[in-house]
Amino acid sequence: MEKNINITLKIWRQAGPKVKGKFETYKLDNISTDSSFLEMLDVLNEKLVRERKEPIAFDHDCREGICGMCGLYINGHPHGLDGETTTCQLHMRRFKDGDTITVEPWRSTGFPVIKDLVVNRGAFDKIIQAGGYVSVNTGGIPDGNAIPVPKHQAEEAMDAASCIGCGACVAACKNGSAMLFVAAKVSQFALLPQGQVERAARAKAMVSKMDELGFGNCTNTGACEAECPKAISISHIARLNREYLSAKFKD
Amino acid sequence: MTKKQATSQTEAPIIDAKIPEGSLAEKWTNYKAHQKLVNPANKRRLDIIVVGTGLAGASAAASLAELGFNVLNFCIQDSPRRAHSIAAQGGINAAKNYQNDGDSVYRLFYDTLKGGDYRAREANVYRLAEVSNSIIDQCVAQGVPFAREYGGLLDNRSFGGAQVSRTFYARGQTGQQLLLGAYSALSRQVGKGSVKLYTRYEMLDVVVIDGRARGIIARNLVTGKVERFSAHAVVVGSGGYGNAFFLSTNAMSCNGSAAIQMYKKGAFFANPAFAQIHPTCIPVHGEFQSKLTLMSESLRNDGRIWVPKKKEDAEAIRQGKLKPTDLKEEDRDYFLERRYPAFGNLVPRDVASRAAKERCDAGYGVGNTGLAVYLDFEDSIKRLGEDVVRARYGNLFQMYEKIVDDNPYKTPMMIYPAIHYTMGGIWVDYELMTTVKGLFCIGEANFSDHGANRLGASALMQGLADGYFILPYTIQNYLADQIRVPRFSTDLPEFEEAEKQISEKIKRIMSIQGKRSVDSIHRELGLVMWDFVGMGRNKEGLEHALERIKEIRKEFWSNVYVPGKSEDMNNELEKALRVADFIEIGELMARDALLREESCGGHFREEYQTEEGEALRNDDDFAFASCWKFNGEGEEPTLFKEMLEYEFVKRQQRNYKA
Numbered sequence: 076m077e078k079n080i081n082i083t084l085k086i087w088r089q090a091g092p093k094v095k096g097k098f099e100t101y102k103l104d105n106i107s108t109d110s111s112f113l114e115m116l117d118v119l120n121e122k123l124v125r126e127r128k129e130p131i132a133f134d135h136d137c138r139e140g141i142c143g144m145c146g147l148y149i150n151g152h153p154h155g156l157d158g159e160t161t162t163c164q165l166h167m168r169r170f171k172d173g174d175t176i177t178v179e180p181w182r183s184t185g186f187p188v189i190k191d192l193v194v195n196r197g198a199f200d201k202i203i204q205a206g207g208y209v210s211v212n213t214g215g216i217p218d219g220n221a222i223p224v225p226k227h228q229a230e231e232a233m234d235a236a237s238c239i240g241c242g243a244c245v246a247a248c249k250n251g252s253a254m255l256f257v258a259a260k261v262s263q264f265a266l267l268p269q270g271q272v273e274r275a276a277r278a279k280a281m282v283s284k285m286d287e288l289g290f291g292n293c294t295n296t297g298a299c300e301a302e303c304p305k306a307i308s309i310s311h312i313a314r315l316n317r318e319y320l321s322a323k324f325k326d
Numbered sequence: 327m328t329k330k331q332a333t334s335q336t337e338a339p340i341i342d343a344k345i346p347e348g349s350l351a352e353k354w355t356n357y358k359a360h361q362k363l364v365n366p367a368n369k370r371r372l373d374i375i376v377v378g379t380g381l382a383g384a385s386a387a388a389s390l391a392e393l394g395f396n397v398l399n400f401c402i403q404d405s406p407r408r409a410h411s412i413a414a415q416g417g418i419n420a421a422k423n424y425q426n427d428g429d430s431v432y433r434l435f436y437d438t439l440k441g442g443d444y445r446a447r448e449a450n451v452y453r454l455a456e457v458s459n460s461i462i463d464q465c466v467a468q469g470v471p472f473a474r475e476y477g478g479l480l481d482n483r484s485f486g487g488a489q490v491s492r493t494f495y496a497r498g499q500t501g502q503q504l505l506l507g508a509y510s511a512l513s514r515q516v517g518k519g520s521v522k523l524y525t526r527y528e529m530l531d532v533v534v535i536d537g538r539a540r541g542i543i544a545r546n547l548v549t550g551k552v553e554r555f556s557a558h559a560v561v562v563g564s565g566g567y568g569n570a571f572f573l574s575t576n577a578m579s580c581n582g583s584a585a586i587q588m589y590k591k592g593a594f595f596a597n598p599a600f601a602q603i604h605p606t607c608i609p610v611h612g613e614f615q616s617k618l619t620l621m622s623e624s625l626r627n628d629g630r631i632w633v634p635k636k637k638e639d640a641e642a643i644r645q646g647k648l649k650p651t652d653l654k655e656e657d658r659d660y661f662l663e664r665r666y667p668a669f670g671n672l673v674p675r676d677v678a679s680r681a682a683k684e685r686c687d688a689g690y691g692v693g694n695t696g697l698a699v700y701l702d703f704e705d706s707i708k709r710l711g712e713d714v715v716r717a718r719y720g721n722l723f724q725m726y727e728k729i730v731d732d733n734p735y736k737t738p739m740m741i742y743p744a745i746h747y748t749m750g751g752i753w754v755d756y757e758l759m760t761t762v763k764g765l766f767c768i769g770e771a772n773f774s775d776h777g778a779n780r781l782g783a784s785a786l787m788q789g790l791a792d793g794y795f796i797l798p799y800t801i802q803n804y805l806a807d808q809i810r811v812p813r814f815s816t817d818l819p820e821f822e823e824a825e826k827q828i829s830e831k832i833k834r835i836m837s838i839q840g841k842r843s844v845d846s847i848h849r850e851l852g853l854v855m856w857d858f859v860g861m862g863r864n865k866e867g868l869e870h871a872l873e874r875i876k877e878i879r880k881e882f883w884s885n886v887y888v889p890g891k892s893e894d895m896n897n898e899l900e901k902a903l904r905v906a907d908f909i910e911i912g913e914l915m916a917r918d919a920l921l922r923e924e925s926c927g928g929h930f931r932e933e934y935q936t937e938e939g940e941a942l943r944n945d946d947d948f949a950f951a952s953c954w955k956f957n958g959e960g961e962e963p964t965l966f967k968e969m970l971e972y973e974f975v976k977r978q979q980r981n982y983k984a
Binding site (some may be wrong): 206224 | 332387388389403408410412413424440461462464466467468471473474475477478480497499502503506509510511514517518522549578579595612615616619620724725728729731794798828846887890894898912
């Protein structure tokens, strides 16, 4: 099963937020096709360190596709060409010997570059802080089974809740919109009885925070859904639009 | 050596965990009834630092802020939601007895204590079982989308080490959903301004003034600047130290540095040798490998574990001449079902791991390395249909296929044990306070509840129990005396000294300019740990490991190379600081494993086993938690003991056979 390939990498290097960046080219030989994309970058960094050069900064953590920390724009696609895959789960067997691979950071006004391939996604936290929660304090809660939830609704809420907050949706969108991210959270709570009390306020607060933070508008291109590593459906955006409109009508 | 140790052991001073009076069921209630509290006006005047935003850290930070304290919360990732709790797959235990299958608080307590091979503290484990039900209620109220039955009520599944179904789950992403619940509660407090959040910050030291923890030194990972933060109390929930093994199921940034900093400032490190090897991980496949991926224990509900019965078949499979699906039922050895008929594939993790190792060591392993066993879903697919199996485990199967490029619906998965969790950690008393006043430790970072082995779906339970329901009470008993203490200036000499030492340490690492990359040294340490401080340990191997670790320490401090500048985002420097501490942890683990001349839970000393190859405990000499006190760089640590006196449960040889 195992075989090795030689590849050329064009990687975005940028020393800091205010510094001009550029592509650097690296040749890498003998990469096992069983290694993951990030393990390939580890090999490159190990080589750079051996050559006493500064390694490439990139974000990564769990390497099992769930923490949402990794995010690279690979050959023009967030997380690469594989569907429903995060960069850490992309494997080198998807590339051919002799391939040239272009690697860039997320590019969006909402996510400024910190260094090389690392961007600041703090805006997502701010959107959640604006209303992405159910306002319950710890303790004094009735029994878990006191709130029955129809199975199909729980499942649909779970589909939305599986968002990993990686930002691929924003990176994929030509408008740099964060609608899929916001919709996933609004939709999760709109589908559950626990989310009803603050339903209208939540939709308004999260959308207004998103706008304030410089994310673009949604023009329904569907690029976010296509690139989402968790395949979150744009039907949640439709639900968010309904939630937002009905909240506004109630004003 | 052995003799000397034996004497030093019997002379070891005893430490007291301050367990409340009363029967098991009354202790926590009694404690809460009599503890000191802080009134709302005074809470506003008290600052608490919480390090970590995993299940324990985020739930603690949120709950403390809800009570009215000022909270400063730190995480090393770019967002609190990335903490490694997010990767927990299978579920969370609670004693709800919704399935009417005979569960109770006592049974959850008993299973956890037994699962931990009777090396946990009775009173803590009982309290954990007691608050487990409130955790489920809390998470449901937050909007965590747990799996449901058709009637709309919560669904459960079974997990290793239990004969009831008490595990609540959200597909194979339970950790993610629980963490996002805690993260949402935390975010609500950040939005209100009651929690100040510091992302991409790494704690590098704890500052102690007059014997009390009063702050931390942390490095801003974006600018590289070393900064000071003060508070009335410090809470650390920084996770486990499994990455001392280099390859583990932990995330890349998981580390034991906060634990080592606490240890060096006077907190005792308890049971460092107790590390859990998880039986169901994707086997190691290459040198470039950066981490190991766990396949949830929940898979053992429907998957059957086996190896070929005949050595020649195993050999043929390793050479690629035979496929597992070619082997007939009678040529397969379902070794867990054979050895442990009562629990079968659902024996606890340590038992399952050792059984797999035993088969592979005996020459029956599969995969091209011979270090793998099968986890087979053929029977379940026949019994339930592929759709049901897909609904239960779809995301796990997909993950497996992406990594291995094999379809587990068609051919059995290959699995092998890997380091997954550390039961050992910073010693805490009943109030979760370390031996340093005002320094608390929660979640995986402490040692408290799992003894020598943790049962599946209990890590999430403990993290959230500590953060939501225990620490917010016990910390008040400490803070009640502190209401008149004004806020601290970070200009105090203790802060200055701590910062100076950290800056010098960083300077020293940067100036070595040697020939070895950080990873290459870390990998070398990991191999020593796996070979000699891993699943099977013995005196000779552990002594060898201690020698090797000394050499590795020397190599690190004389030959590591860290490129770039320290006042910049510098991932190599971050890793170097962590590896320096993993070396210390590795040494502590080996030392502790050498001391413990018995086998219990995840700690298996080859010299101490039954004729059937099961762990042989020695309750007469080792029914204690070994707590290590730091005595200075290059000095031997001192052993303290917390005697684990069982008032309510009789210790037995663990039996999963009948």
